[in-house]
Amino acid sequence: MTGPTSLVAALPDDRARRRLRLAYLVLRLEALWPAVVGLASMAALFVALALFDLLPRLPGWLHGLVLLGFAGALVFLLRLMLRSKGGDWLSAARRLEADGGLTHRPFQVLLDQPVGGDQSLWEGHRRRAVAEIARARLSWPRSNMAAQDPLGLRAGALLLLAVALAGGGHDWTGRMARALVPALILPGLGPDTLEVWVTPPAYTGLPPLLLRQHEPADDVVVPSGSTVLAVLSGGWGRASLVVDGHKTGFTVADDGGQRVESQIQGGKTLAIRQLGRDVASWPLRVVADLSPAIDFTSAPEPAERGRLHMAVAASDDHGLSRLWVEIRRLGAPFQDPPVRVELPLPAGRPKQAGSSSWHDLTAHPWAGLPVVMQPMAEDALGQRGAGEVVSLSLPERSFLNPNAQAVIEQRRQITQDRRNAPGAMGVLDRLAVEPARFNDDSLTFLALRTARHALASAEFSLPEVQDLLWNAALRIEDGDLAAAEQRLEDARRALEQAIEDDLSGEGLNRLLDQFQAALHRYLAALDERMGQPADDLSAEATEGGATISEQELQDMLQSMRDMAAIGARDGLKKMLREMSGILDALQTRTPQAPSSAASQAIRGLRDLAQRQQRLLEQSHRNAQESASSAHNAQRQQDEIRQSLGSLRQKLREGLGQEPVTLEDAEQAMAEAMTALQHGDWNGAVPAQTQALDNLSQAIRQALETMAAGSMTTPGGLPRDPLGRPAGNGSGGGDDGATRVPDQTEMRKARAILDELRRRAGELTRPQAERDYLQRLLRQF
Known part of the structure; x- marks a missing residue:
């Protein structure tokens, strides 16, 4: 056993x-x-x-x-x-x-x-x-x-x-669960349909993303804060949305379908689970929104009339919403609020932007004092980025009138120490008793007396007194010119911003009206200062003797209105820059501007343009009446062409170059002569129209060259009409690729626009066609 x-x-x-x-x-x-x-x-x-x-x-x-x-x-x-x-x-x-x-x-x-x-x-x-x-x-x-x-x-x-x-130990529970449950589509168990949409936040500008159930398992890259919308029908049981183990149950509708909407802030896996198994799963990569980056592309520099040029370059992963520069007085407590200067930014929240702009800070109490400047950028989420700090002295305006200098000096004294108010009151009293010192100007007198009585109070408002003294000094120095210049500058900036923001319709026309009114007031004030009648606006207006008349400025404004009506944004921007250059040159003219070959040639071009216009009208009438003899018109066209040849030589002597469109104008005139020689009035009209348009463009180019040619840097480098060094890469200038539409193109575009509006208003047309026409017109 x-x-x-x-x-x-x-x-x-x-x-x-x-x-x-x-x-x-x-x-x-x-x-x-x-x-x-x-x-x-x-x-x-x-x-x-x-x-x-x-x-x-x-x-x-x-x-x-x-x-x-x-x-x-x-x-x-x-x-x-x-x-x-x-x-x-x-x-x-x-x-x-x-x-x-x-x-x-x-x-x-x-x-x-x-x-x-x-x-x-x-x-x-x-x-x-x-x-x-x-x-x-x-x-x-x-x-x-x-x-x-x-x-x-x-x-x-x-x-x-x-x-x-x-x-893979960090996600062992999810991986073990996925390994034990195969993604089998069994009849009657899996859902009949499943759609999963991932919609990025609106500020990113990215389109929604459709996740497909059986697509390759590559990472699905989504911005943080994206919204997931899943719609499911069929299958057994209530489904749930699972993001890294966090479940969100579907809502069952009356028809038996299910849907869920949730937000993704982070995670590495997104899955749809039903009956204890994943019916669909995707690996995620959630990308956080980065802060914007910004920096000066060149050091801020002062220019003519105390303006400050600032050029920055900024970028953001999803788009910029605001650019500005913060200015702090050197040595001031950091808790003191900075001065914020807003910088222009193109509409549409661009991901990359270069901003180049001019700012007049001479009226600020810190003018002439050392400051530190730091560029700032903000995105749609409110995240901010800051650039490198730059130190400089804010440019200040130089006053030539001794009485204006005295007012500004008292302004500086009370800015540095409020206890200097009694001394400032004495100076203001002495100025007020002799109105002849400020040309008996009642507005200046009222500003001085108001500031004097404000200083008498122990708790006077320093910003209010600073503003009163500044305006008084400007009127003593320039009369009404300073206020008119500021109003024109404000109107121009508002118009520039409206163009950047793609404003259209009545809003843009209202800003053009304001700009036109400010321009008329400024020209009147400028002529008054030059000792000329306020209504004589055809006097010489730019350095070097080039002239421009009020009618030509009005024609430029009308061209701007036409371009705004047809939606020619690039041409409108370029035309506004050209006018800005002319206005900058206007501010430096003298009462006795010497004549020159260039100014005489420009006047000659205007005369030729008028003669060509009359000849074009004659050709158009004869073409409609089927006139036969064209010998006289041919002779007139030949005289205009010969006169153009001599004017081209004068422009080369006065400007060093001639507008490129003059050669095209002369060639168009030759074509018109050939047509007239054969009695072909219909063939002469297009050539004469082209010649007239080329002459008009040449006049604008000559004026722009005249204005830009007199502006140079201290080192002799040329400046553009806005006073910026040409070719400095600071951005914001025209690269020459933008072409201002000529009169013929604008007339054609305006005719097309009117025809579209007429057809859109016809109730007899099909609704689908009218809707399409309305969509076309919406951008205008």
Whole structure:
């Protein structure tokens, strides 16, 4: 008998029994060890594949087959474990005998019974066996895996698990869940339709993104704050939107469909889960909105009349909403509010922008003092970026009139210390008692007296007094010219900003009206200062002797209105820049402007343009009346062409170059002469029209060249009509690619626009056609 009862009971003490039981367990473990190692290796391999997130990337059917393979291996190893046998109690005894070096099988002696013989001799033999059993020992369990796994696959599975834990342990729950549930579309279980839209925030300007259920598993890049809209129909159970483990349940509609809307602030995985499994999943990469960047492209520099030129370059990943420069007085406490100068920014929140603008800060109390300037930019989220700080002294205006100098000096004194108010009051009193010092101007008198009485109060408003004294000094120096100049500058800036913002319709026409009124007032004030009648606006107006009349300025304004009506934004900008250059030159003219070859040539061009206009009208009438003789018209056209040749030579002498359109004008005149020579009035009209348009463009180009040619930097470098160094790369200037439409083009565009409006107002037309016409007209 070899069962546990007989062998264990035959042992002499509990110690021997414990050793026998332990040996029995060791044999069982050694028998199960290969199956345990195989099961652990398989589990390590599966966990490694799950953490690598490889299984969800497989097709759903292949993913399912892999899971079935692992399940079959699991069943096989479990059955192997259940069927494995580690031996009986005698085998355990033999293990103790072998590990302890016992001979003659003492455990077997305890089970044997003598058939006969001397009983005392048998008992002595048993006692010796019991003594041997007391020396029995059990060594550590022995593994035979090297023989059973000669390729070392178990070590490879363990190494893969270690690598997978290092790379995917942060998201182990989600990856294990995706590995256990294949993306199988089973009939009746998965949804019938699924649409997932990701809409970026409006400020980014990016289009919505449609996520497809079976698209390649590339990262879906979305800005932070994007909105996810998912619509699902069919399938079993209520679905949920899962972003990195955070679930948002779908809302079930009356028709059985489901939808959910949520916002994405972060995460690496977006999934739609239904019936405990992911029916769709996409890897995410959420991109945070960056702060804008800005810096000066060149150091701020003063220019004519104390204006300050500032040029910056800014960028943002989704678009800029505001640019400005903060100015702080050097040495002032940091908590003092800075002066903010807004910079022009193109409409539409551009991602990159270069701004170049001029600003008159001479009226500010810090004019002439050292300051620090820092460019700033802001995006649609309110995030701000700051550039490098630049130090300089704010430009100040130089007053020539001694009385204006005295007023400005008192303004500076009370700005530095309010306790200087009594001294300023005395100076203002002395000026007020002699109105002849400021030309008996009532407005100047009222400003001085108002400032004097304000200073008498201990708690006077410093900004109010500073403004009064500044305006008084300007009127003493320039009369009404300073106020008119400021009003014109404000109107021009408002018009520039409106063009940048794509303003159209009545709003743009109102700003053009304001600009025209400010221009008329400014010209009247300028002529009054030059000692000429206010209504004589055709006097010489620019340095170098070039002249421009009020009618020509009005024609330029009318051209601007026409370009605004047809939506020619680029041409409108260029025309406004040309007029700005002319106005800048107007401010530096003298009462006795000397004549020159260039100014005489420009006047000659105007005369030629008038003669060409009369000849064009005559040709047009004769073409309608089918007149035959054209000899007289041919002679007149030849005279105009010959006169143009001499004027081109004068322009080359006076300006160093001639407008490029004059050669085109002369060629058009030659074509008109050829047509008139054959009596072809209809052929002469287009050529004469082209010649007239070329003459008009040449006059504008000559005036612009005249205005720009007199402006140079201290080093002799040329400046453009706005006073900026030409070719300095500061941005904001015209690169020559923008062409101002000529009169013929604008007339054609205006006719087309009127025809579109007429057709859009006809109620008999189909609604679809009228809607299309309204969409065309909306931009105008």
